[in-house]
Amino acid sequence: MAGKYLGQRLKRNEDPRLLTGQALFVDDVQLPGMLHAAFLRSDYAHAWIKSIDPSAARQHPGVVAVYTAADLGKIWKPGPLNVPPPSGIPGVVFNQRTQVPMAKDKVRHQGEAVAVVIAESRYIAEDAAAEIVVDYEPLEAVIDLEKALGEGSPLLYEDLGTNLASFVHQENGSYAEAAARADLIVKTHIVMERGTAAALENRGYVASWDNKSQSLTMWATTQGPIALRNGLATILGLSEHQIRVIAPFVGGGFGPKILLYQPEEIVVSWASLQLGRPVKWIEDRQENFGDTSQERRQIHEAEMALTRDGKILGVKDVFIHDTGAYNSYALTIPLNTQTHTTGPYKVANYLTEYRVVFTNRILVTPLRGAGRTYGTFVMERLMDKAAKRLGMDRTEIRRMNMIQPDEFPYKTGIVGQDFAKNVLDSGNYPAALDKAKEMIGYEAFLKEEQPRLRAEGKHVGLGISFFTEGSGVGPYEGARITVEASGKVNLSTGVGTQGQGHFTSFAQVAAEQLGVDPKNIFVTTGDTEAFHWGAGTFASRGATVAGSAVNAAALLVRQKILKMASKILEAPEEELELADGMVRVADIPSRCISLAELAVKANPSRGAVEPGTEPGLEATAYFGPPYGATAYGCCAMIVEVDPDTFNARIQRLVMAHDCGTVLNPMILEGQIHGGVGLGLGNSFFEKLEMDDNGQLQNASFMDYLIPRASDLPPIEIAHLHTPSPLNPLGIKGVGEAGAIPIPPAFVQAVEDALPEYNLEISEAPLSPNRLFQIVQAAKQA
């Protein structure tokens, strides 16, 4: 439903500021008298803290304060859960252990904060932190997920008596019954790792307590400024209106910045209150590897029961999930895995069960893809294996098991991250499969090009995989829109923004209703003083939920405009049109009034008004979906493997993608490009290498490899448009799309490029080294 503005390929309003260095990021905040914090972090993954001696650091010139857990008083306690465990699933085990502001008695991961130095400069603070003496009694680290659950494993929480954080079992239909009548059962053991978000901007906070106004201003790299304000008010014992949280421009969120009650948020704001001076903490990259949440390993034992003609009868998936030292974000990731494993396929009998394990590593919380990536990998690997065993074309077995366009809404029967049984709202999955095949030239590649390349000694393979992306979950978001007397429009919403283009896409939504150039719509996101209701930017929900709220508010303002203009222009509302910042009588363009003039009239300054008059061309509206909309797509790629070095390179990548109504195709493509980059990282580059003692071996970008521009292939995208019935604009989310289907397509393409070894790859990420080892093993087998 492209309109004059909505759906147009507009350049982003915010880019001139960003590209010329004029945009405000947290580290740009400079305040008179500002102090700097540096945290002393544990080198040990698991140790008792026998004592901490900060006396030398306190004497260090330029140091204002040194605090440990013992100094925090009543502030020190495990933080609240960000998300509760799911209701509606019988037998759920959830052992709650949330992050603490600084470690007391015990450290549970390398990088956990044990003390903070507040000083006149960051240099001084770091020098003094090095002078704090901590006496540790090291303990054996819990790193291996399977050993962690075994007899005699050391325990993170002695009082719990186990490292089991959670257990969840769900079943729709009966897998046992399906397996009993199956012609074929394929089984696989999958180990999949993800990694760190590697946002361009690390976390950072500036907290400024003003004694005279008795108010705290906090600039924060958060994805959830309103939730942060509310949380800080509770923790610090302030009223919510005493705290203003500003999430200015943020250089990438990807999930870890939605996590609330992070130790530094609490300590930095509390320190400002104690000292009556602004305090800044900017996370450095080395810290980020040890103190910002990650997404890591799942180990799956999965099987699929099929008929001999390839119809899926059932799927069983039992997996282990690493939550790290805490589970503050409860079960969102493994729930997403459970609801996304079956993806676009009809699986009448589905058993899914997992255990979540505490380990001596930084906590795990959603990272772009958020559990969907593992589930998609498992299912697509099972599909490939089944296709091979049955001698079927890999795309045909997928097609014949897909949910058909007339079968929506489709109930999977499995409870997901919004605690309701998952429903896929709409789509045309076979069309996306066809489109991706057409774009990559599926038949021609396999029949002609691949044999030709093979004859030239080139090892080139094709990979294709399908995915769904549950998105746009509740609860709600809101927006307020005001037409000013200048004719310009103010738009405020509660979500934070981390590069998604909200300053443009939200403006396009409002512009479509108000007939105003999006350049004249000034969008404010992430400032609790501008808008103070909402949840935040996560789960690919900004466009869907906040965008729908913007649309609703714009409609209300439009109604106000039409009502007023109808009186002034003496024409019925139906005959009026809004365009170019004017209201016009459709057939008589000279009979018109500008929105600016209307805005003046809407704010009477003298005299009486009609009873019930609300001033201003302004409205506030909220939107909450009944459940999340599910986007989907099909990715295909051509990968060349160097048979000498085992380096692999994606030569081409296509994505047929459907997220319903598109607000701005260029922004949408940018989202997919970025997601593909992360997906490629999860396929071939990114792995957090942890030794048995819990020491991260690659805590820098020298050794932790993220895909760079030179690693990314050309990406071709086709948009399909199946509007979601769950919101008036028909939007679905896209933020995580690119990150989900890349690993299964990549490993399938690698197998296809090296047919002589008949590889069966059941892990991601690969690396040249790992691929060499896999090929060596296959040679020997």
Add this chain to the structure above:
Amino acid sequence: MKPAPFDYYAPASVDEALDILSEKGYDIKVLAGGQSLVPSMNFRLAQPPALLDLNNIPDLAYIKPAPDGGVVIGAMTRDSDVEHNPMVAERFPVILQAMPFIAHPQIRNRGTFGGAIAHADPAGHLPAVTLALNARYHIRSKNGDRWVGCDEFFLGPFTTAMEPDELLVEVEIPALPARTGTSYHQMARQAGAQALVGVAAVVTLDPGERVAAARIALLSVGETPVLAGRAAASLAGKLLTPETIEAAAEAAATVDTDPGGDIHCSPEYRRHLIRVLVAKSLEEAGERARGKRG
């Protein structure tokens, strides 16, 4: 990631620099391009009490022809200046072949030719390339100067034959004989990433196309850049055939080196890379040597 406190000296001449070095010795670290030292200081892995910054000494940046047809490169010459120098390109194409693999252009704009050699990173490209080219290094101290050949210069990881009061001032690369071909190959996981293995090969053929001399230097395979002497010796007087090349590659992977593993590269994979990259380099160097005949 802020460095620990340090004193800072920025002399304007080599003599002044040598005075400071002679006084401070072990307590001062030379700052050239800073592309390795500064990050390690920011990680606080290196905490030198003082820095001796050579960036105010213009006399140390030059590329000059040597009388015999070689070149002399001043220690503070930026990598990118070497990379774009026509004389270096003509006389020592292997240097150009290696240059694009040194991190990224921005880093080569700051990083220096001498700094990379004095840093003696076993994974560094320029130590291995100058080793293959049989370079020698000019070292000065307050008390005089000396030349050290590349075969004696690299003693261990980040350790050279230089004394604490000594400064590397220039590198001399001797002319290559006629019928000499060179080649450079490496494997890194992505552009600009550290090489898992790199190979610089310099092969001289006699008029009958038999190997008259060969120098094969490897990086990232041991504690220093490694000269694959047995591999080279195995080729002496022989034609470069698939068989002799394979035997040389095997010797490089099994006799000349005993590679270890790291998170990116198991010992077996590293050995495999040595085999394929040495073979590829020898083949290409041989072709180039033949191409220069007559």
